[in-house]
Amino acid sequence: MTKILLSLHVLAAILAVGPVTVAASMFPAALRRTTGDRDGARTTLQTLHRICRVYAGIGIAVPVFGFATASSLGVLGDAWLITSIVLTAAAAGILILLILPGQDRALTDTAAPAETPAPAAAHRLAMATGVFNLLWATVTVLMIIRPGSTTGA
Template sequence: MTSLLIAIHVLAAVLLMGPVMITVSAYQSQMMKAKDGDTKALGAATTLHRLTSQYGPISAIVPLAGIAIFLTNLSVFGTQGRFHISILLSVIAWVLLIALIIPRQKKTLEALESGSNAVDFTKAKKQLSMFGGIFNLLWIITALLMFV
């Protein structure tokens, strides 16, 4: 059972977290190009947001599978603090994605599509870059903790 859960956990991390990490990082540059009237960039920003908002919630499989692995073999994983930290960091990263990154992307994309100037795109870019960087860093630390 543990082997199956580990396989699900690793596959979900590779197939879901990789694309989300890339889309979270790439959105800001396309948003700024779209702000300047680039229609191709608007299409790219729309696609990046769609991928982030669809893969993001599904990526909860990664920390959930990690918790399941942890609980099914508590005698092995429960005594190692790196797994406690990994689960905590991945949950924080996922909450950051759902609560801060996706809503900000949605808000800026709606402003781009409507042609509204209600959004300060420079500030939004800085915030999205910061939160995206933190999100990616948390996942990189989590991945490194799995192999230490």
């Protein structure tokens, strides 16, 4: 059962978190391009935002399968897992509190005919997305190395 749970956890991470990290990373650059091709860029922004929203919802499967896997492995109290949980919660918080609302605001700003999105909005989104991606990369490394495991360094 542990192997099945672990497989589901990894698949959920790849299929849910992967698209969010890519789409969120592409959004600031697409936002910067809205001044040249407003309609085309806005369609791209809407698509990227929808990918982020939908896959963020699907992403709840990652910690669900993660907790089930950790429980079956008996590692719920291990420091590397607790650190991973905290970093995952921080990444989720950045996505929910900064990235998705920032994308919403950017879409609202680009909807107004006279409005041009401020470069600061694209910079803030790029920074938040970079931190989000760095947190996920750190969690991935912790999951692979698992300090103290037989596969760890």
